Amino acid sequence: MSLSVKVDFDAFYRDTSRRLMRYAYGLTGDPGEAQDLVQEAYARAWQRWRKVSGYEDPEAWLRLIVNRLSTDRWRRVFVRRSHAAAQQPAAFVPPPSEDVVLLVRAMRTLPPAHRQALALHYLLDRSIAEIAEETGATISTVKSWLFRGRAGLAAALGLDDPEGVRRVR
Structure with missing residues (x-):
């Protein structure tokens, strides 16, 4: 990528990262998970920056990605919980001698x-x-x-x- 593209992305990141982090935190309620979602969203934006930068509202595209990632996370949590609930309880393990x-x-x-x-x-x-x-x-x-x-x-x-x-x- 050219230097101007990198500068454009860097400016975009500086202008939007705090808002996107607040949004992700609001969706997840977990600061660590929010950081992971935001990091993944910006990584995807960087990979497609030529296309994303041409959108009318690139920040809205990032929010969409964060929202989808968050939904996928909740879906995985629900599936894990459902699977765990369907399993027999683990056998009793006596404490060590x-x-x-x-x-x-x-x-x-x-x-x-x-x-x-x-x-x-x-x-x-x-x-x-x-x-x-x-x-x-x-x-x-x-x-x-x-x-x-x-x-x-x-x-x-x-x-x-x-x-x-x-x-x-």
Whole structure:
């Protein structure tokens, strides 16, 4: 697009964006959703600016786009709600055991690399070589992460034997 077309669009945007944002907010009642609608409307206007700029009232075209996007949003929300209402309630899931809560709390004390290595190895049964490949680390580094991670878990759980952590599955 030529510079004059860009300047025309920029001026149009500056002159209309606040009004369009207020309009979108009035339709949705949600400032984040309103911003998304306005952004999408201006993106569409920019793609078709040569044609849109020739309209008698380009701002009215933008309002039409925002209105349609908002209607589509409400339609999707209604469909999701109807679908959810037709579904059986989810089965009861018991709360985590005290051991799980303590383990998760202990895992949070570890550095991210140690936590990731432990989770990949013990929860997803990945080999040390697979962990090294996935993380981009060397095999010796992964071994170090696992050793230090087990030691950190043992300390956080108050265990004397870091190897005892290895046996807990």
